[in-house]
Every structure is written in C-alpha cells, then in structure tokens.
Amino acid sequence: MLNSLKPMPPDPLLGVTEAFRADPSRDKVDLGVGVYRDASGITPIPRAVRAAEQKMLARQNTKAYVGPAGNRQFAAAMEKIALGASHPALRDGRVATLPSVGGTGALRLGAELIRLSGFSGTLQVSDPTWANHVPVMKGAGIETAAYPYYDIAAGRVLAAKMLESLAACAPGTVVLLHGSCHNPTGADPDPGHWAELADLMARRQLVPFVDMAYQGLGRGLDADAAGLRLLCERLPEVLVAVSCSKNFGLYRERVGAIMCVAESAAAATISMSHLQSLARRNYSMPPDHGAAIVAEIASDPALYADWQKELDDMRDRVNGLRKSLATALRGELGSGRFDFIEQQAGMFSMLGLGKAAVERLRTEHHIYTAPDSRLNVAGLSGKEIPAVARAIAAVSRD
Numbered sequence: 446m447l448n449s450l451k452p453m454p455p456d457p458l459l460g461v462t463e464a465f466r467a468d469p470s471r472d473k474v475d476l477g478v479g480v481y482r483d484a485s486g487i488t489p490i491p492r493a494v495r496a497a498e499q500k501m502l503a504r505q506n507t508k509a510y511v512g513p514a515g516n517r518q519f520a521a522a523m524e525k526i527a528l529g530a531s532h533p534a535l536r537d538g539r540v541a542t543l544p545s546v547g548g549t550g551a552l553r554l555g556a557e558l559i560r561l562s563g564f565s566g567t568l569q570v571s572d573p574t575w576a577n578h579v580p581v582m583k584g585a586g587i588e589t590a591a592y593p594y595y596d597i598a599a600g601r602v603l604a605a606k607m608l609e610s611l612a613a614c615a616p617g618t619v620v621l622l623h624g625s626c627h628n629p630t631g632a633d634p635d636p637g638h639w640a641e642l643a644d645l646m647a648r649r650q651l652v653p654f655v656d657m658a659y660q661g662l663g664r665g666l667d668a669d670a671a672g673l674r675l676l677c678e679r680l681p682e683v684l685v686a687v688s689c690s691k692n693f694g695l696y697r698e699r700v701g702a703i704m705c706v707a708e709s710a711a712a713a714t715i716s717m718s719h720l721q722s723l724a725r726r727n728y729s730m731p732p733d734h735g736a737a738i739v740a741e742i743a744s745d746p747a748l749y750a751d752w753q754k755e756l757d758d759m760r761d762r763v764n765g766l767r768k769s770l771a772t773a774l775r776g777e778l779g780s781g782r783f784d785f786i787e788q789q790a791g792m793f794s795m796l797g798l799g800k801a802a803v804e805r806l807r808t809e810h811h812i813y814t815a816p817d818s819r820l821n822v823a824g825l826s827g828k829e830i831p832a833v834a835r836a837i838a839a840v841s842r843d
Contacts, residue, residue: 465813473811481823491694493752497741510730513721515544519736522743538710541717544731547699548688554703555684556585569620575628597797600785604638616650625669626659626791629819639672643679654684661692661756663790681708698735773834792823802840810836
C-alpha cells in the first residue's frame with residue numbers, strides 16, 4: 446500500500462525555514478514563517494500565560510477528557526473577545542462555539558460544516574490569501590475561486606473591485622475574509638469598506654467565513670474585530686475561525702475555535718451538534734491545556750489586564766518596526782515606494798518583489814522571506830533593519 450504513494454512536494458513556506466536553518470551565515474535573517482519575536486529574537490511566553498499555567502497546574506488533579514464540547518469557559522471567553530460581551534448575537538443565544546486544534550483546525554471544521562450543509566458552489570478567497578487556505582478548503586472537498594483584493598504596486602486594498610466581484614456571486618456563496626491583519630499583505634478594509642461589504646453580503650445573501658488569527662496585533666482588540674462584529678450584526682449567518690497562537694503566544698499548544706453565528710438559537714444548537722460530530726470522527730476529543738490557560742486568563746481580571754498590556758506592547762513594537770523599516774527604505778531608495786509598510790497592520794507586508802529578487806535576497810543577502818515576497822515584520826529586530834533595508838533596496842533597483 447505505502448509503496449504506491451508518490452512523494453509530496455515540500456510546503457513552500459515551511460521550506461523557507463529549512464533553507465534558513467541550513468544557511469551557515471551569521472548574518473542570516475528569518476522573515477518567513479509567521480511568528481512574533483521580541484527584541485532578542487525569541488518568541489516569548491506572555492507573562493499572563495505563564496502565570497495562568499502555573500495556577501492551573503497547581504490545582505489540576507486529572508488529565509481526563511473534558512468532553513466533546515471542549516472547555517466551555519474557553520469557548521465563552523473567545524466569543525466575548527471576538528464579538529464583544531454585549532453583542533446581540535450573544536445576547537440572543539445565536540452563537541455556537543467549539544474549541545478546535547488551532548485556527549487551522551477551526552477552518553477545516555468550518556469547511557466540513559459548509560460541505561455538510563449541502564453547499565456545492567465555489568468558495569471565494571482573496572487574491573492573495575494565506576497559502577494554506579485553499580488546501581484546507583480543497584481538503585474538505587470545496588472548490589475555490591479568487592476575488593480581487595490587493596493592489597501590489599500601491600500597497601492597498603482594491604475595495605471597489607472586490608465589491609464588484611462579490612456582487613456577481615450567486616446567493617448562498619461562502620466568502621472567506623480576513624478579520625484583520627490580512628495575511629500576506631497587511632492591508633485591511635477601512636471601516637467604510639467593511640460597511641459596504643456587510644451591506645453587499647446582506648443584499649446578495651452571501652455567507653462570510655471570517656479567519657480571525659491576529660486579533661489585537663493590528664490596531665487593538667476591539668478595532669481589529671470591528672468588521673467581524675458588523676457582519677454578525679447585519680447578516681443572519683457568519684462562520685468564524687479564531688486562533689490563540691499569535692495574541693496569546695500559544696503557537697505549539699494549538700488553541701483555536703470555530704464559531705457559528707446562526708439566524709436563531711435553535712439553528713445554533715443544531716450547528717453545534719454537527720460540529721461535535723465532525724470533530725468526533727476526526728480527532729474525537731479536543732485538547733485542553735492551552736484552552737484552559739486562556740480560560741484562566743479570561744476569568745482573572747488582573748491576568749486579563751496584564752495580557753492586554755503585553756499584547757498592546759507587542760502591537761506597538763510591530764508598528765514601530767514598520768515605521769523604522771519604511772523610513773530606512775525611503776532613505777535607501779530616495780522614494781516612498783515602500784511607505785505602505787508603515788500604513789499597514791499586523792505581522793506581514795508583501796513587498797511586491799518577483800521571484801528573482803526574492804532569490805537574490807536569500808543567496809546574496811541571507812534574508813529569507815516567503816516565496817511571494819511576504820515579509821514578517823514581527824520577525825525583525827531593530828538592529829537588523831538597516832541591513833534588511835539595504836538588501837531590499839539593492840534587489841529592487843534592478
């Protein structure tokens with residue numbers, strides 16, 4: 446049986462990490478894989494996470510399963526963080542939330558629920574989008590197509606073209622949206638565009654599937670969720686995949702959740718039963734360690750405040766790196782070609798470089814970005830910015 450299998454091509458993004466590790470240069474810079482790093486180059490454990498974990502372990506007396514519905518305190522906490530404690534959907538009991546194996550697990554559960562519902566259309570994704578979105582959807586048997594999203598030369602959202610493309614979709618079409626900190630571009634719709642998008646989707650009876658992987662790292666917890674909350678107010682159905690990898694620093698714990706905002710409380714209950722069934726036939730019982738940490742933080746006002754403070758500090762640091770890199774590039778090039786880096790939000794920006802330039806960054810300058818020239822700004826240190834700016838300028842001039 447196994448002898449019949451053919452080798453799979455390596456994941457293009459994970460291959461960047463392997464190439465970086467194999468590079469013997471002392472000057473190499475890893476700006477490929479999307480993890481936050483502090484000034485010392487470490488992906489830190491947040492203070493609140495460490496304290497919550499210690500409290501939890503001190504009183505924990507079992508590792509028995511928590512049950513198919515997962516940690517309900519965690520689920521309630523994620524609903525409040527994503528939607529806001531007073532959101533009408535929560536007040537009306539129209540939200541079903543199941544803990545998942547990371548944000549990617551939430552995307553897969555959502556995709557399988559879409560398929561189970563009888564959806565036979567083409568799911569719409571932004572052009573560009575996170576490299577794993579399309580494989581996850583196709584793995585669940587859902588075909589995808591792309592809608593215009595990003596002007597790579599100007600570094601901004603193609604709002605009018607996006608709306609025009611989505612207006613042509615058939616009623617019932619599922620549209621995958623980035624809640625904030627768009628990956629890979631860092632360019633988000635502004636509040637006016639979110640309002641137009643919500644109106645269009647309500648009018649055309651489209652179903653949003655919102656990937657919320659970076660809440661709090663763009664402009665703030667509430668600001669980053671404003672578009673999602675508006676969609677959940679104006680539309681009868683919204684799917685949401687949330688992740689705690691970046692904003693809680695729980696990458697390897699694989700902490701996420703899939704939310705269904707339904708038209709009625711009864712529909713939410715039915716959705717939850719199907720989500721549990723889908724999870725049962727996939728991984729049976731959810732992990733709980735990371736979810737319990739988040740629940741502990743959410744239930745302790747002091748820990749929650751400290752988590753928010755450290756998240757604010759992380760966001761401020763990334764925004765400072767954006768400004769410094771844009772300024773350095775302006776100095777190197779004598780133009781504002783890369784000024785969009787400062788104006789964007791979250792961990793990533795897309796430089797708009799071709800494959801040859803990306804390869805030169807690696808081979809000549811030992812700087813590793815994603816193959817599509819996505820740059821992880823949150824992977825920079827301040828001392829690396831001058832060299833990185835010189836390298837980007839050098840490969841951009843030719």
